[in-house]
Amino acid sequence: MKTLETIYAFGRQELRAAKIEEADLDAWYLLEHVTGVTRASYYVNPGRELTEDEVQNYQAGIQKRAARIPLQHIIGKTEFMGLDFFVNENVLVPRQDTEVLVEHVMSRADGKDILDLCTGSGCIIISLAKLCHIKSATAVDISEKALEVAKRNVANQEVNVTLIQSDLFEKVEGKFDVIVSNPPYIPTKDIEELMPEVKDHEPMLALDGMEDGLYFYRKIVDQAEQYLKPCGEIFMEIGYDQGEDLIQLLEQKKFTNVKVFKDLAGLDRVVYGKLQA
Template identity: 50%
Template sequence: MTIRDILTSIRERLQKAGIEDFEYESWVLLEWKLHIDRAEFYMNPNREVKQELLEELEEVLLKREQRVPLQYLMGECEFMGFDFSVDERVLIPRQDTECLVELAVEDIRNVKTQNRCEFNNAADQKNEQKVKVLDLCTGSGCIGISVKKLCQNTEVTLADISEGALAVAKKNAENLNANVTLIRGNLFENIEGRFDYILSNPPYIPSQVIQGLMPEVKDHEPRLALDGEEDGLAFYRRIIEQAPEYLNSNGRIYFEIGAEQGEDMIRLMTDRGFSEVKVHKDLAGLDRIATGIYSRR
């Protein structure tokens, strides 16, 4: 078969399988399995492809037609400019979650800059305490590891109840040379000390909604990381209730939230004593991040 025929076949099969972004994924599969990029395609679209490469492509294409996510098939996903390993033990990092990281990184950098301006001498600056960050429900580790890579003067802890997820997070930390601490436990279980920042993308999809999600999500991504119980707010309630005991004075919390959960989050956080509670929108203009500050009395 020629490159042109192969690309046409991939497009048709992915579209028939109900994959919305079939055009983009066709090019990805062509480059990944056949090592042919767009430039080479347009230069020589009638070049024949070796049979052994076609067999490798067919194996992957069959799985994608069964709606196995492309990121799981490739074993990686780009997030915040870094390549993270992923498999069915963890959620696939989303671009929406980058909004949380960007907000946290900006805040951490601003606070550090303010602190440096208050130092009296170089010795004080050298002894500057690291900003302590907890990434709760870490999954692949994409949030905490990205913060560590982008803010070196941080001490980052990754926590998750899933042993499989922590194995993936550990692999990512090693691959990206990020010195982080990993803890297994149910939310704050086994967590010690206090933190300047708690970052979390917990399960927040109402249980009854999950079956209506696209097959890639409901059939392949871990339900443990999706299911926010009856109203999707169960994990937020637990985290918000316990978080003050694990935050330093003026410690900050950042949540990824569902697009319709903003008002509930403002109420939950305000009722627990958080101040400056805000809901931030994602690139699509939807409510996506809830933040607040806890001032110890």
Template identity: 50%
Template sequence: MTIREVLINIRERLQNAGIEDFEYESWAFLDWKLHINRAEFYMNPNGEVKEELLAELESVLKQREQRVPLQYLMGECEFMGYDFYVDERVLIPRQDTECLVELAVEDIRNIKTQNRCESNNTADRKNEQKVKVLDLCTGSGCIGISVAKLCPDTEVTLADISEGALSVAKKNAQNLDAGVTLIKGNLFENIEGRFDYILSNPPYIPSEVIEGLMPEVKEHEPRLALDGEADGLSFYREIINEAPDYLNPDGRIYFEIGAEQGEDLTHLMNERGFSEVKVHKDLAGLDRIVTGIYSRK
């Protein structure tokens, strides 16, 4: 079978399986399993593909036709320019979540720069405290690990209730050489001390909505990381209520939210005493991140 025939076969099978991004994924399969990128394809589209490679391709292609996500099959997903290991114990990192990391990293860098400018001497700068960051419901660790990599002067803690998720996060921390602390517990359970930033992408999909999601999500991604209970706000309420006890003065909280949850989150945070509560949009122009500051009285 030629490379062209293989590509056409992949494309047709993915399209017939109802996979929306079949065009992109057909090239991804070609690159992943046959080690042929687009440039190489166009240089030799009629080259013959070895039988053993076709057998390997067939095995994973059948799984993809059953709507197993491509990222789980490949065992990786790019996030913030880093390759994260993923499997069915964790959510697949989304581009939307990069918005949260970008906002947090920009703020951390700005505050560190401001503190350095205000330091009177070299001794003050040497004694400067590290920024402490808590990533709640960490999953793969993509949020906290990315912050640790992009802001080396931070002290990052990753927390999750799932032992499996923490195993994945630990693997990613090791693979990416990120110095982070991992804690198992339900939200703030087993968390000690205070933090300058709490970052979280908690479960926020209303329970009844999950069954209407695409098969890749509802059948393969962990429901524990998706289900925000009746109205999708259960975890936000609990985190917002307890967060002040774990934030330093003027500590900040960053949430990823569903596109229609901005107003509800703004109300919950204002009610708990957070100030400067803002809703930030993603690249599609949808509400995606809510941030706020807790000024201790």
């Protein structure tokens, strides 16, 4: 009979052999997910015997992770801004870097009408709706399957968010105080260099920023003025080397006070602009 200790050792060994970067940690998270064990209960009783279902489910999870399927897809959730979000292969796994985007919007969010473009799992707009006193929340995505994930997360977090299937602004009506977006921004030529977990298991629709990675930024900036109220603001996540290009794009339109904010690693991560009155 397998015990917590022996099956955890098996998991670590398998993931190390597969050269998974955080093998021991991922093996633990899968054990926690399958058995409900906590660190404390594990150390008190590492010899606890597992049921046959637990053994099979753990081995299947380890096999998937060794095949580079993201851990978050296997366990079906991830944490973002202190909240749990359901995720699957139809959306990007929310990144810690994107929390920087949300934190900057939070300082401007109270009492505002906010539009989230390329919402994916909905993690950005749902976090704002949950953690701030915003007036209204609208989120769009071109992917019907992504919106199904967002809808589930809206229900799980018990927030009021209007979800629209739309190619950026195509089906959006009205004007907003704030537009926020984390659009696809990886140049097509760079996608092959991404980790297998990303390039093979996350939606290409959410990754590919076309030839130079700026395609969707150009489309958003070109139309943003029509959907922003006077003195409206825009916040967008950007790649580490795209700051100067985005500053130029925004300043060519009617945006002032354009600036770039850095993430915890000191890399450019968020661009901001305010529409001229």
